[in-house]
Amino acid sequence: MKQYETVIVSPPNLAEADLEALVTGVQTELAERFGGTNIVVTRWGKKTLAYPIKKFNEGYYVLYEYESDSEDCVAKVEARLRINENVMRYMTIRRDEERKSEARMKERFAKRKKHASDEGDSEAYGDDFEMEE
Amino acid sequence: MAFGRRDSKDGKKKSFYKKDYLFKRKKYCKFCDTGVAFIDYKDVKLMGGYLRERAKIVPRRISGTCSIHQRQLTTAIKRARHLALLPFTQD
Numbered sequence: 663m664k665q666y667e668t669v670i671v672s673p674p675n676l677a678e679a680d681l682e683a684l685v686t687g688v689q690t691e692l693a694e695r696f697g698g699t700n701i702v703v704t705r706w707g708k709k710t711l712a713y714p715i716k717k718f719n720e721g722y723y724v725l726y727e728y729e730s731d732s733e734d735c736v737a738k739v740e741a742r743l744r745i746n747e748n749v750m751r752y753m754t755i756r757r758d759e760e761r762k763s764e765a766r767m768k769e770r771f772a773k774r775k776k777h778a779s780d781e782g783d784s785e786a787y788g789d790d791f792e793m794e795e
Numbered sequence: 796m797a798f799g800r801r802d803s804k805d806g807k808k809k810s811f812y813k814k815d816y817l818f819k820r821k822k823y824c825k826f827c828d829t830g831v832a833f834i835d836y837k838d839v840k841l842m843g844g845y846l847r848e849r850a851k852i853v854p855r856r857i858s859g860t861c862s863i864h865q866r867q868l869t870t871a872i873k874r875a876r877h878l879a880l881l882p883f884t885q886d
Contacts, residue, residue: 711879764833771830
């Protein structure tokens with residue numbers, strides 16, 4: 663089971679109904695046609711873009727978090743998003759590997775903290791990064 | 796004849812620049828210090844502090860970020876740029 667995150671950016675001037683159709687449409691397609699499970703949809707709403715896309719200065723952001731077993735789930739979703747005129751930008755990333763590394767880092771921090779408190783050494787953090795310019 | 800460079804009494808060479816004589820503060824990784832386990836591309840506020848005014852990524856040599864976090868930061872910034880959360884350039 664792999665975990666994915668997809669963000670889509672749609673134009674700010676979409677009608678309420680069109681936007682709703684887009685957001686729920688992607689969700690149902692994910693669930694029913696492409697084998698996505700545990701779908702969580704988060705709407706970030708209208709945000710100012712850091713640079714104009716298609717002459718728009720704003721965009722409507724939606725985040726989909728989901729899991730999938732099938733190999734070509736992401737490819738299929740992206741193929742659908744590519745031909746959708748109401749999607750200006752999309753990006754899919756895989757999250758499971760990153761969650762693993764996040765856990766590893768947390769473990770390391772915990773160990774270091776423990777070490778610091780054992781030694782009573784307040785400067786335990788700084789020792790690893792001796793760098794001068 | 797060396798100009799501008801003077802050896803100190805104990806024979807060690809001293810730097811040409813005056814500021815190098817002064818006390819230097821040791822750089823440290825701020826992410827390690829605060830315990831950030833993963834830098835997410837959605838966290839625009841956090842990443843924004845590591846962009847220069849032209850929106851270039853601040854190098855490790857300046858910010859003191861450790862290699863693990865610098866790598867995370869770079870991917871996060873690049874992802875955010877694709878989604879127009881952060882700029883590629885700024886004029």
